Amino acid sequence: MTRIRLLLGDEAIAEGALQAGIKGVYAYPGTPSTEITEYIQRSAAAAENGVHCTWSTNEKTAMEAALGMSYAGCRSMVCMKHVGMNVAADAFVNSAMTGVNGGLVVVAADDPSMHSSQNEQDSRFYGKFAMIPVLEPSSQQEAYEMTGYAFELSEREKLPVLMRITTRLAHSRAAVDTGAGKYETIRKPAADDPSSWVLLPANAKRKNAGLTSRQPHLQELSGEAPFFRTILSEHGDRGIITCGTGFNYVMENNAPEAGFHVMKISQYPVPADRIRDFAGRCREILVVEDGQPFIEEQVRGIAGWNYVLKGRLTGDLPRTGELNPDNVAAAMGMKRVPAFNVPECIVPRPPALCAGCGHRDVYIALNKVLAGYPDARVFADIGCYTLGALPPFCAIDSCVDMGASITMAKGAADAGLWPAVAVIGDSTFTHSGMTGLLDAVNDGSDITVVISDNLTTAMTGGQDSSGTGKFEAICMALGVSPDHVRVVVPAPKNMDEITETIREEIEYRGVSVIIPRRECMQTLARKKRIADNGEEKR
Amino acid sequence: MKRDIILSGVGGQGILSIATIIGDAATRAGLNLRQAEVHGMSQRGGEVESGLRLSDSEIYSDLVPVGSADIILSMEPMEALRYLPFLHKDGYVITSSSPFRNIEPYPEEKVMEVLGSMDNVVTVDLGKITKENSMPKSANMVLLGAAAGYLGILSAEQLMESIRNVFAPKGDGIVDMNLKAFGKGQEYGRRQ
CATH class of the missing domain: 3.40.50.970 (Thiamin diphosphate (ThDP)-binding fold, Pyr/PP domains)
Structure with a gap:
């Protein structure tokens, strides 16, 4: 059926x-x-x-x-x-x-x-x-x-x-x-x-x-896998080894008709015997793979140093970035020329924090306060609030990996940098921020942590956030002094209170946590839509 | 028969709903379809693009190749031009003429000049049409209606059937509003 x-x-x-x-x-x-x-x-x-x-x-x-x-x-x-x-x-x-x-x-x-x-x-x-x-x-x-x-x-x-x-x-x-x-x-x-x-x-x-x-056995399985394919060309003797979406671009460009034998790898470890046979059939091989030159490097080892092998490492395909039908066509020796170019007047339209988003108020407040501290650095994290790097805020100095805001601020503070401010979202904090906060508490590091809590995992579309309703308790349980766990509502009318809170906590020489808390505009709007017309969550 | 369509606009303008309608209609018609969407960060008021490929034979690439789009369908005039390299030399640009201004300065004069200089361009004053007909949330369906006569591979009736189908869970009121918007767009498209 x-x-x-x-x-x-x-x-x-x-x-x-x-x-x-x-x-x-x-x-x-x-x-x-x-x-x-x-x-x-x-x-x-x-x-x-x-x-x-x-x-x-x-x-x-x-x-x-x-x-x-x-x-x-x-x-x-x-x-x-x-x-x-x-x-x-x-x-x-x-x-x-x-x-x-x-x-x-x-x-x-x-x-x-x-x-x-x-x-x-x-x-x-x-x-x-x-x-x-x-x-x-x-x-x-x-x-x-x-x-x-x-x-x-x-x-x-x-x-x-x-x-x-x-x-x-x-x-x-x-x-x-x-x-x-x-x-x-x-x-x-x-x-x-x-x-x-x-x-x-x-x-x-x-x-x-x-x-x-068991590695030889697993290699053998790769060559027998149900999704492994070899398509032989009747029009030539060049070869393409490809995988994943790369196969689609190769076929979009009619590789067999264009004189390429095609081998599609669907399972790893790479099937070395199959590749050796295939290389023997082809006078040269182009490796088409999305990502890093994973297959290409291994084929080099299998086919030998004098074999003509093309791919990302040789510049036939771009060394970085996504494959598409056009860069694959070019690597296959076909040039596509657009009939129209992008007009010069077109300017980029970067993403921005939503109108009314609480992160905006957090950055406006931080910028106001930190204007008085020329040596201050803001270590931010992964989430919508990373957009605080862009104008009009230009409010953050780093964003590396989940949770790195708190630990980098701690390390910088250990080195004597002051003020060291961390900005992290609620979901990112429970993902990987809590252990770093414990380090900071144990060392009495002089940092100010802002947990910008919008009650959701916003950037990926508003999924539940593990720590909702628990942040003050978590911070205090990790040892942050209750006097220095401060909650504010990030809204323009509260700007004086927020800036004053930030200033006080920067001046406090130890670990302090400020939790600006207001619901994400997107999840709020979605709830309203559901209430208005009974719309199911998409 | 094959149709490559680039949908473009600004995050939040409803281009994925257009893609959903066309996708539903294509699947019901037994056509092959590939639709590349953009999720994540680019939705936050940034540029958004979705490639739609419809064909009665096999389609391999999810992405539309350079120079092969039959139509660029755009909710925003500058966003229509951003994807011009994908347009076939005989392809059509069907776009809203109402700029979405969240960048300064917005090059409105030059954008309109380029659109005016091209042969196969249909501009739709979505701002005016949706205001006159009190349908601010259905601008995307007005645009789809205006484009219906240019799609070639799907009829207006097939698209309307999919509007009913896709919006049905949101209630009759929403279905009717979107069908009305589609009809307004059709009228406008026919006059061009």
């Missing part, structure tokens, strides 16, 4: 996971991965089967909870954006050592061209690093089908499986045939094997040897 639905790549993965019988999805919101979990949160079948789908506090807690669910005998999925892999890495890499019981699939959504991210890291390296299978779909249909396959593979190999997607697949819609669609939770007995799950050196050494010895 066919059932055609128009799905984002993210949604296709979610649907595939539900049909694979997961008992839970664990995730922290992050573009472009958020819609996977949101799809499951909206699913009636998930609700009926009691599929866990509330947001986790961060990617590490998500990864560990999913591993626990796998231990207990159920299938579980973890979803995150690429930089979330850095947060989950400890649990992720060690889950390859324990192995899994119920199928465990980790979805990492990479963001080439950094549409909404601070770097362009390629999650396939994490899979190689952990020595586990990595899957990479090319289309929405494949994303759906591959998810079911991923769970089977995970259970068969008793290893977690990483599925790597990119923004373009995650956020593009296409018709997907999701079949008859049964949603039955898979349940096996709980694991009962401490020698696998207790990673004491004695056990870990044995597990490490086992995992390492």
Whole structure:
């Protein structure tokens, strides 16, 4: 039976996971991965089967909870954006050592061209690093089908499986045939094997040897995987090795008709034997992959130094940034010339904080106060409020990774910088700010922390925030003096009170926390829409 | 038959709703479709673009290649011009003529001059039409109505069916308002 639905790549993965019988999805919101979990949160079948789908506090807690669910005998999925892999890495890499019981699939959504991210890291390296299978779909249909396959593979190999997607697949819609669609939770007995799950050196050494010895087997599986394809050209003898969305651009440019044999890799570790055979058939090879030159470097090792290999490292494709049909066409020797150019009068229209947003009042107040402290630095964090870097505010001096505002302010204060101010959002604070605040309290660091609380995870579209209603209690429990945990309402009419509070807390020589709290304009507007016309949350 | 469409505008102007309507109509018509959306940071009052590809044969790329868009459909005049390299030499620009001013200075005169100098341009005074007809929240459907005659691969009736389908969960009032807006756009498009 066919059932055609128009799905984002993210949604296709979610649907595939539900049909694979997961008992839970664990995730922290992050573009472009958020819609996977949101799809499951909206699913009636998930609700009926009691599929866990509330947001986790961060990617590490998500990864560990999913591993626990796998231990207990159920299938579980973890979803995150690429930089979330850095947060989950400890649990992720060690889950390859324990192995899994119920199928465990980790979805990492990479963001080439950094549409909404601070770097362009390629999650396939994490899979190689952990020595586990990595899957990479090319289309929405494949994303759906591959998810079911991923769970089977995970259970068969008793290893977690990483599925790597990119923004373009995650956020593009296409018709997907999701079949008859049964949603039955898979349940096996709980694991009962401490020698696998207790990673004491004695056990870990044995597990490490086992995992390492299975690498040739995993390579072989990649070459036999159901989504692996080789298309031979009758018109030439050049070759293209591609994967993921790269395959789409290669085919868009009619590679077989243009004289290219095409090999599409859909599973890693790279199938070395298949690549060796393919290289023997081609007089040269172009590697087309979104992300970093992961396949290209490995093909270089397989084909040898004198083989003609083209790709990102040789400049035939741009070294950084997202692939598209045009830069792939150029690498294939086809030049497309636009009929029209962008007129000179066109200026950029950067994103901005919403009208009426509380973060605006926070930055206006901070700028007013800090005008009196020429040496002050503001260490900010990841969220909508990062836009405080842009005019008209130009209010922040750094934004590095989740939680780094507090810890960088602390380190700077330790070095004697004053005033050292941290600006962090509510969701980012519970994600990775709390432990840094404890460090600051223990050292009595002279910092002023602003937790700009809009009661939601705003930048990714308004997901629940783990700490809502708990921030004063958390800060005091971590040891911040109750006199220096101050709550204000960021609104223009309160500007005098806010600036006075900031000034007092900067002058206090120790850890202080100011919590400007007002609901996000977007979630407020959404609630109003729902109240007005009974509109369901999209 | 194949149609590549670039939808553009400013975050919050409703271009994804246009994409949803066309996508629903295309799927019901049994056409292949790829729609590349933009989520995340770029929604905050920044430039927003979505590529729509419709075809009765297989489509590989989610992205519209340079020089191949049949239509640029834009809720904002400067945003229409931002994506000109994607327009086919014989393609059409169908755009609102009402600027969205959240940047200073906004190059209105020059934008209008470029639009005026091109052959296949349809400008729709969305500001005026939505004001005269008291439909401030349905400007996107007015634009879609104005473009209906240019799509070629989907009929106005198919689009209207999808407006009913997509807006149905929001109630009859919303469906009727959007159909009315679509009709106003159609009238305007026919006069061009």
